[in-house]
Amino acid sequence: MFTKILIANRGEIACRVMRTCQRMGIATVAVYSDADDGAVHMRMADEAVHIGPAAAAESYLVIDRIVQACKDTGAQAVHPGYGFLSENQKFAAALEEAGIAFIGPGRKAISAMGDKIESKKLASKAGVNTVPGYLGVIADADEAVKIAGEIGYPVMIKASAGGGGKGMRIARSDDEVREGFKSAMNEARSSFGDDRVFIEKYVEEPRHIEIQVLGDSHGNVIYLGERECSIQRRHQKVVEEAPSPFLDAATRAAMGEQAVALSKAVDYQSAGTVEFIVDRDRNFYFLEMNTRLQVEHPVTELITGIDLVEQMIRVANGEKLSLAQSDVKLNGWAIESRIYAEDPYRGFLPSIGRLSRCRFPDLEGVRVDTGVEEGSEITMFYDPMIAKLCAYGGDRAEAIDVMRAALDRTWIEGISHNVDFVNAVANHPRFQEGRLSTNFIAEEWPDGFEGAALGTETRHALAAVAAHLERIGRAYARTVGTEAPPELQGRDRFVVWLDEDRYEVEISAEPAAQGWAHRVSVAGAPPVMISAPWRPGQTIFSGQMDGLELALLVRRHREGWRLTLQGAEVKAFVRTPRAAELAELMPVKQPPDLSKFLLCPMPGLVVSIDVGEGDQVKAGQPLAVVEAMKMENVLRAERDGTVSVIKAKPGDSLAVDEVILEFE
Structure with a gap:
């Protein structure tokens, strides 16, 4: 067994991997950027190595620095967590060349499944159901419009190397395809260094259900049930649960068998996830395979009793799986709420700042995975996750009750956060009934979230x-x-x-x-x-x-x-x-009129200004694009008007409510 493992990640997932390593008696090495100097994951490890500036492209994504950190500390293996280099075959190759084990699947699986276009072709050959679409590389917006028209609206534009909701857009018209194609390419280039996108049919009333798989280097592959991940905003998961309240035993088995077939087709060796879109009639279609540990893996661990990180480490060490398919039992119910530094009252825009308070309840059935503490800084450089709050119960109703109790006792201050929102989801009658789809948030809060409605x-x-x-x-x-x-x-x-x-x-x-x-x-x-x-x-x-x-x-x-x-x-x-x-006799103070200003809704970087001084604009017209935490946000005119003064330019870093432009 390895005696020292380097975790090539930060925050919550780095801490999560370290906990298993500590239980197994394995020493850990953390890496950290300038922005993470003194962070929880850095202090939790046995050793820590500085790898560069705050920007991920200059630190956590620099392969040579991670490899050198392994050599300098004597780490025998690397766990990549999720995001960053976790699905980068060049990283896996560099580790292999240096004689360092990669705690993840082999390069063949990463290569085959990392490209969403090629993965769909491979899935089809393996007998896995796939969504109708165009799997070739699309040259420009004109070709994208032509393809979308042939497939039929609505369509989904997706980054080939994407994940985490980045580089994804739904389009219902030619104009939306043109705009979405550009934004998806920009986000894909910024997040993954690969701007290729493809287009597929968007399934109406979809549910996002994924199968957890586990394989070893001896040809064994099993599936560990499913997770329902349908509560999403901006195509990013917010609440997940296991099992799904929608699947029956026959559908679960069929999805599991297809996930195993695909895994065997690419000689999959590690923990991985095969994601499906499921329609209202339980027809399911392959979306993608994530060749890494998923953010939502704790809910699977809670209902199976299997430590997925430990299994990944043992597989990377050459061990056979100690479990057969018949050994996998699903017991009880688990729900995960992702606690983000974002403002649901302002369209889920990201928030940055210092956590002046960050306290989670110590309740039976509650698991909290986090990489921050009171005093930690949430920066604009990385994902805005604060914690994953997980609740376990004997059945779904009990798990929901545990989650509600935990959220009512969660205290976070210093930044905006989404605790109120996920609490509103947990208390929503439709969620409690299990009537879910990926449109849940848009349908239940069509005009934006303004707080839960109290009876x-x-x-x-x-x-x-x-x-x-x-x-x-x-x-x-x-x-x-x-x-x-x-x-x-x-x-x-x-x-x-x-x-x-x-x-x-x-x-x-x-x-x-x-x-x-x-x-x-x-x-x-x-x-x-x-x-x-x-x-x-x-x-x-x-x-x-x-x-x-x-x-x-x-x-x-x-x-x-x-x-x-x-x-x-x-x-x-x-x-x-x-x-x-x-x-009751006192006059009410009226808020100031800000209708003549376009304000920056979140701390971010100005990507583009799409109008000029003196331009006439129409309601809904794009005015500017601001990037925050790797996501592009298009700012639109709320009414018709004339631009009088532009106060920002591309490349500017703006604070919340800083003026971008003024109207006459």
């Missing part, structure tokens, strides 16, 4: 909690400067505003074994008993309401509280009846 009972509960918090806060305030303990006596009346909704509340103290207890009556709802060992300054409120567990985030906000629950954040103003009467 009447939940809003009554939040009004009661706000009154409970306010009364405890006032009790503590009366003891400031004294040694007297806070006391709760008598009865109070409050008016609670939850955003625009007004609630009259009566509250009185009740005896409690621990913490504080109140009987709270919200007008229009039955009285409730709230008890919790909470005191001012605590951000996680965890207690009971009428004997049922309740958890939410609470933060002070002027005359009240910011309450976050089930993917919704509300501002609760708690006032005495007289103060509420006076507050």
